[in-house]
Amino acid sequence: MPWIQLTLRTESERAERIGKALQTAGAIAVTFADAEDSPVLEPLPGETRIWPNTLVTALFNDGVDLAPLHQALSPHLTATEQHSWRVSELADQVWERIWLEHFKPARFGRRLWVCPHGENVAQQDAVVIHLDPGLAFGTGTHPTTAMCLAWLDGAILGGERIIDYGCGSGILAIAAAKLGANTIRATDIDPQALLATRQNAADNGVSDHIDTHPPGTLDSTPADIVLANILAGPLVELAPLLIDLVKPGGDLVLSGLLKDQRDAVKGAYLHDIDWRAEHAVDEWLCLHGVRKTRSA
Numbered sequence: 001m002p003w004i005q006l007t008l009r010t011e012s013e014r015a016e017r018i019g020k021a022l023q024t025a026g027a028i029a030v031t032f033a034d035a036e037d038s039p040v041l042e043p044l045p046g047e048t049r050i051w052p053n054t055l056v057t058a059l060f061n062d063g064v065d066l067a068p069l070h071q072a073l074s075p076h077l078t079a080t081e082q083h084s085w086r087v088s089e090l091a092d093q094v095w096e097r098i099w100l101e102h103f104k105p106a107r108f109g110r111r112l113w114v115c116p117h118g119e120n121v122a123q124q125d126a127v128v129i130h131l132d133p134g135l136a137f138g139t140g141t142h143p144t145t146a147m148c149l150a151w152l153d154g155a156i157l158g159g160e161r162i163i164d165y166g167c168g169s170g171i172l173a174i175a176a177a178k179l180g181a182n183t184i185r186a187t188d189i190d191p192q193a194l195l196a197t198r199q200n201a202a203d204n205g206v207s208d209h210i211d212t213h214p215p216g217t218l219d220s221t222p223a224d225i226v227l228a229n230i231l232a233g234p235l236v237e238l239a240p241l242l243i244d245l246v247k248p249g250g251d252l253v254l255s256g257l258l259k260d261q262r263d264a265v266k267g268a269y270l271h272d273i274d275w276r277a278e279h280a281v282d283e284w285l286c287l288h289g290v291r292k293t294r295s296a
Helices: 012-024 067-076 079-084 095-100 143-155 171-179 191-203 232-237 239-245 259-268
Strands: 003-011 029-034 053-061 086-090 106-108 112-115 127-130 161-165 183-187 210-213 223-229 246-258 273-281 284-291
Touching (some): 012 029, 012 053, 112 171, 143 171, 143 223, 143 246, 143 273, 143 284, 161 239, 171 183, 191 210, 223 239, 232 239, 232 246, 232 259, 239 246, 246 259, 259 273, 259 284
Parallel strands (some): 161 223, 223 246
Antiparallel strands (some): 273 284
């Protein structure tokens, strides 16, 4: 069954109001997307931040007449919204498979691979994570995740105790387990992320090595490695906590920050972490340091 798709361009402060009007008019789904190239990098916890120039897309059942809707909304639309109003027919498709067509096996480091379910790789000693795109962030496609995966591939020797702070889909925790880490404590403020981590760990046969907890109930015993692939603001705010979670001589890996946020993040850890290396992909950074055995 085909669908009728309506799109228009608006400003952030008007997007939600227009979206609600389209839902009231019978839209089955309303989504927001960046109309230009203005990434929203750092929303606060629980905040929904919308791009300055937003593309609103509404999906309606086939056969709907949108002319009355256009007539009713026109007096309330800006010139930009009026000019950008587009209606088109959208063929029905198996959307999950369309998404997966763009998600191919990818290697991180020497032997670590992330593959959609049902696919494998020919490399003899490959360590393979099977993961499909889902609601929780993290399939290895973003540079911050990719850099953490590559670091793990070269760092895990076997038997480590690890904390994945801000686990998302659980991809880093699963990678660590598959590479030989003994126990991984995974935490996230989003319950959906904890659910996704448990399910993905089960799908990859590593549930016995991964425990999930909300941040408030996380076991604070220091770990050999702490991974925090989140955002610069939380990395700075959480610095005392993350430092305490790393054992003296243990590794701290921070990602999710931009190059111009390097100094602020590094500075928050300066007295306790000996920074060893940093990796960059495009504008993104991944920092690796070791907790000092005695604070300066």
